[in-house]
Amino acid sequence: MQATQEVKKELLRDFGNVINEAEQLLKSIAHEGGDRTAALRAKMEQNLNTAKQRLQDLEGTIIEKGKLAARATNEYVHENPWRSIGAVAGVSIITGIAIGVILGRR
Secondary structure, eight states, X not given: OHHHHHHHHHHHHHHHHHHHHHHHHHHHHHXXXXXXXXXXXXXXXXXXXXXXXXXXXXXXXXXXXXXXHHHHHHHHHHHOHHHHHHHHHHHHHHHHHHHHHHHHTO
16 A cells, blocks of 8 residues: 555656646747757656556556455455444444434434
8 A cells, every 4th residue: 555655646746747847848939949849848758658657557556456355355245244244234323323313413
């Protein structure tokens, strides 16, 4: 989970860099053209591609972790059906009581 948080932070930082470079490119185009604009555009494209790749990697990681969690949940429910039913019933009862209390205050 910690690694996922770090990847998210890096991804946000990469997108921030892309945005900053886009702003610089727009300012550069307005004031001057030529080699500097081409260099900024190339750097911006490189950072955008890096950010896209990190986003795809993060998406793949999230999907894989979701599948693992679903498998683990499925196995637990099949191995412990009565515990699962009891847990769902307990949550339902607590939710019903909470809703009853909230509605009763009105």
